[in-house]
Amino acid sequence: MVVEVPQSERVDEVDIFLASQDGQIQRSRGPSCRHPARQKCTNCLPLDPFDEEYLKEKDIKHMSFHAHVRKLFGSHGKSNNLKKPLDNIRCYLKPGCDSHKPYPKGICTKCKPQVVTLNRQKFRHVDNIQIENQDLVNTFLDYWRASGHQRVGFLVGQYQSFPEVPLGIKATVAAIYEPPQHCRQDGIEFLEDKNEKKVDKLLEMLGLQRVGWIFTDLWTANSSEGTVHCTRHKDSFLLSAEECITAASMQNKYKNVTDYCMDRYFGSKFVTVVASGDESLHVNFHGYQVSNQCAAMVEADILCPTLYTPELAYVRETPLAETHYITDVQYCEKNEYGAEILKNGRPLPVEYLLVDVPAGMPKEMHYTFNVNKNAQFNVENRRDVGKLQGGQNLSQYCAAFSVNQFLEQATNFHFLLFLMTNDLMAISEEWMKRLCEAVKAQDRGAAMDWARDCEDWHQLVALEHANSEVSDIPNIPEEGESSSGTWSCSHCTFQNESGRQDCSMCGLPAG
Numbered sequence: 325m326v327v328e329v330p331q332s333e334r335v336d337e338v339d340i341f342l343a344s345q346d347g348q349i350q351r352s353r354g355p356s357c358r359h360p361a362r363q364k365c366t367n368c369l370p371l372d373p374f375d376e377e378y379l380k381e382k383d384i385k386h387m388s389f390h391a392h393v394r395k396l397f398g399s400h401g402k403s404n405n406l407k408k409p410l411d412n413i414r415c416y417l418k419p420g421c422d423s424h425k426p427y428p429k430g431i432c433t434k435c436k437p438q439v440v441t442l443n444r445q446k447f448r449h450v451d452n453i454q455i456e457n458q459d460l461v462n463t464f465l466d467y468w469r470a471s472g473h474q475r476v477g478f479l480v481g482q483y484q485s486f487p488e489v490p491l492g493i494k495a496t497v498a499a500i501y502e503p504p505q506h507c508r509q510d511g512i513e514f515l516e517d518k519n520e521k522k523v524d525k526l527l528e529m530l531g532l533q534r535v536g537w538i539f540t541d542l543w544t545a546n547s548s549e550g551t552v553h554c555t556r557h558k559d560s561f562l563l564s565a566e567e568c569i570t571a572a573s574m575q576n577k578y579k580n581v582t583d584y585c586m587d588r589y590f591g592s593k594f595v596t597v598v599a600s601g602d603e604s605l606h607v608n609f610h611g612y613q614v615s616n617q618c619a620a621m622v623e624a625d626i627l628c629p630t631l632y633t634p635e636l637a638y639v640r641e642t643p644l645a646e647t648h649y650i651t652d653v654q655y656c657e658k659n660e661y662g663a664e665i666l667k668n669g670r671p672l673p674v675e676y677l678l679v680d681v682p683a684g685m686p687k688e689m690h691y692t693f694n695v696n697k698n699a700q701f702n703v704e705n706r707r708d709v710g711k712l713q714g715g716q717n718l719s720q721y722c723a724a725f726s727v728n729q730f731l732e733q734a735t736n737f738h739f740l741l742f743l744m745t746n747d748l749m750a751i752s753e754e755w756m757k758r759l760c761e762a763v764k765a766q767d768r769g770a771a772m773d774w775a776r777d778c779e780d781w782h783q784l785v786a787l788e789h790a791n792s793e794v795s796d797i798p799n800i801p802e803e804g805e806s807s808s809g810t811w812s813c814s815h816c817t818f819q820n821e822s823g824r825q826d827c828s829m830c831g832l833p834a835g
Contacts (some may be wrong), residue, residue, distance in 0.1 A: 331528050335581050336593070338483045338493055342390045343583075347373040347491045373490030384451075385680060389591070390491035392447035393584050410585035413616055415440060415624035417649045427647055437624075442655035442669070442676040445615040449580055449593045450483070451492035453536065453611040453683035459695045463703065464500045465599065465607065468540050470709045473507035476514070479536040480527060480737065481692075483593055495535040495595050498692035499737035504705050512539060519745045525753065526744050529760035530737075536595035537574055538609075539567075545605050552601035556610070561674070563598070563612055564634035565627075568674050571596040572614045572622035591616045597683055611683030618677035626650050636671040694735045699724030701739045713742045714788045722785070731771035735763050748791070749784040 348370035356367050371378050373391035387395070396409035415437050417427055424430030455461055467475045477500040486492035501523060504515035517523075527533050545551040556562055563571070575592035582590050595611055602608035621627040625644060630636045639653045653669030655676050701721045702711040711717075725733040734740065740760070743751045751759075755778050762770035775781060 331524075331533060332578075333581060335583060336483050338485055339390075339582065341485060342491050342493070345491065347390065347394055349373060349375065349378060349490055378490075384489055386446060386448040386451075388451050388486075388489050388492045389447055389449045389580075390493075394491070408584055408586050410582065410590045412585065412587050412590060413440070413620035415620045415626060415651050417647075427649060431649075437649070437651045439652045439654065440617060440621065440669075441666070442617055442653065442672065444676060445617070445679050448613060448679045448681060449493070449591050450495050450595050450613065450681055451489040452486050452494040453479075453497065453595050453597060453609075453681055454494050455497045455609070455683070455685050456481075457689040457691055457695070458685060459691075460497065460500060461599070461609070464502075464538065465540070465542075467502075467507075467703075467706060467709060468542055471507065472544070473509055474512050474540045474542070475502065475507055476505055476512045476537065476539040477502045478534045479538055479595070479597065480532050481535045482532060483535060493593065495593065497535065498532060500538060501534075501737070501741070502703055502705050507708070519741075522745050523741065526741060526756065526760070529757050530740075531764060534578060535593065536597060536611075537571075538597040538599060541598060541600040542607065543601070545601070551605035552607055554601040554603050554605060556598065556600050557603065561635035562610070563596070563614075563674060563678060565629035565637035565674050566634070567596070567598075568614050568618060568637065568677050569622050569627060569629060571612070572619040572627075572677075575614065575619045576623050592619065595681055595683075609683045611681035613679045613681055614677050615679055621653065624649075624651070626653070630671055633671070635674055637669075637674050637677070638671045639669040641670065693737045694732050696724065696732070699733075701736050701742070703738050704741060704745075713738075714746060714748070715791060718742075718785075718788050727772065727775070728768070730775040731762065731766065731768045734759055734771055734774075735766075743781070743784070746784065748787045749780055751778065751780045751784070755780055 349372070350370050351368045353361060354367050357365055359365055372394065374387045374395040379387060393409065397407065417431070417437065418435035421432060421435035423432050423434065427435075464475065464477055467473070479495070479497045480499040480501055481495060481497040484494055484496050486494035503517045503520075506513040506515060524534070541555065543553040543555060545553045571594075574596070575594045578592055578594040579589040580591045580593050581588060584590065592613070595613055598610045598612070599607055600610065618627070621639075625648070626640050628638050628640055630638050640650050643650055653672065654666045655669060655672055656664045657667050659665050699721050702713050702717045704713060706712075721739065722733065740756070740763070743759075744753075744756050755774070759771070759774050759778075761767075762774060
């Protein structure tokens with residue numbers, strides 16, 4: 325019996341691939357070389373992926389995670405495959421110490437965490453964030469354009485190799501899932517997501533995962549010109565302390581599984597993207613992660629935001645409970661004489677906690693999921709702006725595709741999610757797995773077979789049609805008009821135009 329390991333406990337394929345790579349930066353024979361073509365000298369020998377001069381020359385601020393591991397291993401990282409050089413930072417008391425009574429009645433050096441001295445992290449788990457196409461983010465921003473309220477979403481995609489950085493990794497974003505949330509002009513509140521497990525199951529079926537989260541911080545400057553205020557810059561803040569704490573909580577939830585650490589995890593690849601105004605007063609996207617030190621402090625619940633200064637965080641002074649231990653946190657800062665001094669982390673600048681991750685779009689747009697501006701399926705959880713899934717929206721969406729185009733119809737993340745999570749007739753996991761396989765392989769025949777054979781799909785179409793308002797159903801003749809130009813589907817009762825040989829709702833042939 326083969327036991328399938330959950331995706332959250334598997335090493336990512338990109339890590340397996342990069343671990344097998346040599347990682348050396350090859351250099352060609354230069355003008356100063358005085359040797360035969362097959363020989364090497366100090367001017368053309370390959371460089372290590374963590375070579376500081378090379379990274380500085382290429383303007384790479386942080387070495388990649390795998391380059392960092394190679395640096396810990398040694399030049400080539402092949403000396404001992406069993407060695408696990410990474411250690412997680414611990415800011416809480418080690419549980420289960422049998423040398424004394426439980427804290428606060430007893431404590432020892434083995435269970436007590438070390439003092440945290442904040443350092444800017446020299447490596448990053450993800451080196452680039454690539455959003456596949458402009459339509460993807462425009463659809464996300466449409467909520468803000470319609471309501472003036474901020475919005476948050478989970479970035480859905482894959483982690484892939486990024487050759488522009490030695491042994492680098494990029495997070496490729498194929499879709500944005502918008503969870504239940506309460507949105508305001510000045511903030512967002514996460515609500516309980518009853519479909520969280522179903523969403524993750526669908527992503528696993530599609531070979532995707534949550535790679536990060538995105539939120540807006542947009543304030544209109546001139547509505548006629550479409551400009552927005554630039555509120556985040558080097559003289560204000562990039563991420564607020566509250567946002568850093570939320571990002572750390574996310575990274576702690578979606579940890580990076582690795583064989584290089586005894587704990588089986590180290591850090592996180594989960595990224596943060598902020599959509600806000602830039603200096604040109606246009607919407608721009610900025611990517612970040614918080615350091616492993618920040619994630620460890622948030623895991624121990626010792627870090628909190630300040631009230632009026634978003635660029636400052638604060639280490640708790642008062643424990644949350646009798647057993648809650650608060651370790652000391654300090655950071656280095658230069659005084660007026662240029663000498664480095666240690667300062668207490670009450671408060672501390674969040675710049676010590678941030679790692680920049682470049683974010684953008686490729687020159688050639690890519691579409692994992694189809695974009696059809698004439699047939700848009702509504703995004704989930706947008707009821708407050710009048711965007712409902714099912715009913716009229718489902719009717720109009722299905723009507724835009726013929727039975728031969730069911731593959732294009734199904735290659736839509738929000739449509740697939742609706743099939744799996746709707747309250748009327750959720751499609752079973754077995755049938756969803758078959759459809760996702762057809763979408764992944766872009767197998768037109770398999771998609772058409774699915775639409776013909778899946779009884780759950782036929783029943784869902786019939787139920788949605790029955791529950792929709794008559795005025796919301798397209799192609800229904802108005803009063804005084806002849807109905808001879810339509811025919812009623814015998815399977816789902818949808819009214820179709822006379823020129824069609826198949827039902828635009830369920831895709832089944834007339835008869």
